Amino acid sequence: MNTGFRDTSEQDRPLARPSRRRPLLLAGGVGLAVLTLAAVLYGGQLTQRLSTGSAVSAARLTLATVDVGPLTRDVAGEGRVVAAQSPTLYAPGAGTVTLAVQAGDPVKRGQVLARVESPELTNRLAQERSNVDALKADLARAEVEARQQTAALQSAYENARIDQQTAQNDLARQTQAFEAGATARMQVERAQDALAKAKLALDQARDLRGLKTDSLALDVRAKQSALSRQQLLVSDLERQVAELAVRSPVDGQVGQLFIADRTNVGRDAKLLSVIDLSALEVQMQVAESFARELQPGMPGEISGNGQRWAGQVSSVSPEVVNGEVAARLRFAGAQPEQLRQNQRLSVRVLLDRRDKVLGVARGSFVDEGGGFAYVVRNGVAEKVAVKLGARSLDRVEIVSGLSVGDRVVISGADNFKGAERVLIAD
Structure with missing residues (x-):
């Protein structure tokens, strides 16, 4: 029996080495796609750069968005309190x-x-008053003389009338005597001649009385006219002396x-x-371009010392001095108290107000070009022809060329040097 430990040679198996071709191919495809996309983007940016002028930093520009809003045209400035009436005495x-x-x-x-104190004028008045007294005496003398001569003429006329009546009575007696045979015809003829002479004398006395009366009346009226003229002169001198x-x-x-x-x-x-302090007005200097639209009666606003008062344009000077025109505003209501001559106040005059106007914030582009503006789209400022309308201190009306939402370069467009397209760099 074998008691030794068996090794792991029976358990270990050599594994087949995996092939690395496919991952490399996959990695290579992804890399190629990234490079292609980068080339496209770079190419597009390069193409865009080639089609525009030089790039300008956005920090050097001021942009504003076109929108619809109220447009208030007014003239604002500083005014000083002046008296509506400030007469100079001479x-x-x-x-x-x-x-x-x-x-x-x-x-x-x-x-x-x-x-x-005018001694010359005072002495002249005394002299003219003396002349008035002399003319009064002349007039009284002429009136007395006229009455005397009128009485004498009337007496002569009455005597002539009596003589005529006597001659007429004598003719009647001589005629009766002649008819009775008591007198000669010659006596009748003499009585007739005497009557004719008496009638002629009466006619002459009547005519002389009328002519002389008219002459005396003219003399009296002449004296009266001279006296009246002298009295007018004295009255004028008295007025001049009173005005001293x-x-x-x-x-x-x-x-x-x-x-x-x-x-x-x-x-x-x-x-x-x-200085009439009961009628004060505020005078302001207005630029000539705005002064053309100022009219008496336009509403305004006067402010100072933390208060505001309604005003109204009372007058506009017809004279231009140093490119400015003087305009005056009066207080629409009760005149404020504690105002002083030459006191400084803020003044604003409303020229026009409209609620819904397509416009954009006012900037230097209004004065620099006026006929075009730069619209920023996709990081590029494009030069667009525009037509501007009414202008206020902070807003300008867009008549044509722009739409709501357009972003417009309102300041700094001078950096574009008039180029049609300029790239805006962040």
């Missing part, structure tokens, strides 16, 4: 000015602010003094200004 005549107020003093309408006391035309505050007290000035010299 010297009504030459003389020495005595000021009755100081700058900043509150004043009432009709209050005396300054007095002008310069009065405030409005309730408000003394603004600026243009002269010192006791200064000798000429006629129409600037004395001082008065």
